[in-house]
Every structure is written in C-alpha cells, then in structure tokens.
Amino acid sequence: MADDPTLADDIERFARLRAISTATLTTVLLKQGLRNVFMRGTRPLDPGSPRVVGRAFTLRFVPAREDLATPASWASPVSTRAAIEAMPSGCVAVVDAMGNTDAGIFGDILCGRMRQRGVAALVTDGALRDVKGVRETGLPVWSRGAAAPPSVSALTFVDWQKPIACGGVAVFPDDLVSLDEGGAVLVPAALLDAVIAEAVAQERIEDWIMGEVRQGVALPGLYPMNEDTRARYLRETGGA
Structure with missing residues (x-):
C-alpha cells in the first residue's frame, strides 16, 4: 500500500485540504459553478473537533417498511453491520437518512467499530443514538441531532457505495468530503485538484x-x- 501512487497522492491532497476551511471551499466551488455542495443540517457532535477530510463511503436508508425494518434485519447480508465491515481506513462514512430525526441510525457500538476500522468520520442528515457512548468512541460525527429509538423504528437500510443524497447534496462514492465547525462540504472527485x-x-x-x-x-x-x-x-x- 505504501507504494500505491493513488494513496500517496491522496495523502498529499488531504494534507492540503485540511488547511482549507469549508467556507473557502464553498466559495471556490461556487466559482466553479457548483452551488449545492453544503450538506444542510449537519453539525459536529463536538464543536471543537478538528477538520476532517476523506473520500466518501456512502450508505442509504429509505422509509421504514414493517416487513423489512425489523431487529432481525440487523443480521442480514444487506445491513449497516455488513457495510461497516466494507469501509476502508480513512474514508468518511456519508449516510443518507432522508433528513429523518425520529430514529438514531447508529449508536456507540457501530460507531466504535467504525473507529476501530480507521474510519475518519461519520456525516449524516439523520440522528445518532447513545450520544454519550458515541462521544466516548472518539469517532468524529456530524449529524442533525440525537434520537433514542433504533433505526428500524423509522428507516430501512438498503445499500452502500451507491450515489445518495445527504443534506440535499448528491454524493457519489469516492467524492471528497471536508468537515469542520462550518459543517460538511462535498468536493466532486473530478474537480479535486x-x-x-x-x-x-x-x-x-x-x-x-x-x-x-x-x-x-x-x-x-x-x-x-x-x-x-x-x-x-x-x-x-x-x-x-
């Protein structure tokens, strides 16, 4: 991996991006003709979190359907658990929860596993549960808030690494995401350099x-x- 030129390029790019505020990025992207890059409603769980940059690993929920959104679905091959095990180190997990804050998509156990796998951050237009435990995992999180009910009470998980919407922004796998106290901003992969x-x-x-x-x-x-x-x-x- 150390000899991978793509990985080496990303390390250099991310170092440069971490020196750039999300406010500056939105201005530069506006000059490139991109107005819709700010993921609405996403705020850092801990306002003092350092800036995080990484490639998007996408996950998608749809509205709950009673025959699919059950606790038994957590053991399905198509589940948040399986998606987490596919996340590469350094990625930013970007989760489309349709802006629904009636249920928490992840809690401390899932966030703890992401942290252990080297995931750089989680950003979602939904809510988190077990917030105290999530903070204790050390995983940087940007979300719309907190909710005690589990995900299946309001949402059905359907897929990962496909195009999604998060906070009203189209996010494709491997796009770049920059996160700081200003919020979450997407940089299309093709425009990165x-x-x-x-x-x-x-x-x-x-x-x-x-x-x-x-x-x-x-x-x-x-x-x-x-x-x-x-x-x-x-x-x-x-x-x-």
Missing part, C-alpha cells in the same frame, strides 16, 4: 487581506480587491 489549487491561493489572499484589516485598511477596494490592491498584493508577496 483544481479546487485545491484555487483554494490554497484564495486562503493566501484572504490571510493577506486580514493582515490589512488589522492595520485599519478600509474594505472598499480591499475585499474584493480592485486592480491597485491586487497589484500591491502581488508586489508584496511575489504572487505566492
């Missing part, structure tokens, strides 16, 4: 602008930059 390059440049520009603000410079012509300010920025930074 272009987005990283532009986002790094944007962060540098905004750091310089923030320095100007601290010195008392007025915003008009500074943010956004006019031609004179941009020329001064290039002179002072060498364009770096």
Whole structure:
C-alpha cells in the first residue's frame, strides 16, 4: 500500500485540504459553478473537533417498511453491520437518512467499530443514538441531532457505495468530503485538484487581506480587491 501512487497522492491532497476551511471551499466551488455542495443540517457532535477530510463511503436508508425494518434485519447480508465491515481506513462514512430525526441510525457500538476500522468520520442528515457512548468512541460525527429509538423504528437500510443524497447534496462514492465547525462540504472527485489549487491561493489572499484589516485598511477596494490592491498584493508577496 505504501507504494500505491493513488494513496500517496491522496495523502498529499488531504494534507492540503485540511488547511482549507469549508467556507473557502464553498466559495471556490461556487466559482466553479457548483452551488449545492453544503450538506444542510449537519453539525459536529463536538464543536471543537478538528477538520476532517476523506473520500466518501456512502450508505442509504429509505422509509421504514414493517416487513423489512425489523431487529432481525440487523443480521442480514444487506445491513449497516455488513457495510461497516466494507469501509476502508480513512474514508468518511456519508449516510443518507432522508433528513429523518425520529430514529438514531447508529449508536456507540457501530460507531466504535467504525473507529476501530480507521474510519475518519461519520456525516449524516439523520440522528445518532447513545450520544454519550458515541462521544466516548472518539469517532468524529456530524449529524442533525440525537434520537433514542433504533433505526428500524423509522428507516430501512438498503445499500452502500451507491450515489445518495445527504443534506440535499448528491454524493457519489469516492467524492471528497471536508468537515469542520462550518459543517460538511462535498468536493466532486473530478474537480479535486483544481479546487485545491484555487483554494490554497484564495486562503493566501484572504490571510493577506486580514493582515490589512488589522492595520485599519478600509474594505472598499480591499475585499474584493480592485486592480491597485491586487497589484500591491502581488508586489508584496511575489504572487505566492
């Protein structure tokens, strides 16, 4: 695995992405024509969680159907348990719960197993149960809240590693997900390198602008930059 060029590339990309806020990513993606990349309603279980980046491993629930959504289904070959055992280390589990918060999709045992398998984070537009225990697993979680009832009281698990919707965003397996206190943002896999390059440049520009603000410079012509300010920025930074 250490000699895998794709893995080596991802390690470098993720290191660069972890230095970029979700706020910057949404701005850069907007310039690329993508407006619908913010997974609505997803918030960190622990607001102080560090930024997490990883490739999406998708899971999907549909509304509960009484003959399928039963405790016995947890032992089925098509189950959340089986999906967790297929998750690769470093992935971000992205779960489509249709925004339903009447039941908790995962609790401490399933989150503990994900953490043990090296899953980087869990993000869902649904709810979690056993929240205290989930926190104790150390798995970073972004969700819409907490609910005591088990998943089968409101949802039926149907598949994994297929396109899903999460928080109103289309998520495909292996898309990139960035998570921080601002929420969860999707970066389409095909645009990753272009987005990283532009986002790094944007962060540098905004750091310089923030320095100007601290010195008392007025915003008009500074943010956004006019031609004179941009020329001064290039002179002072060498364009770096």
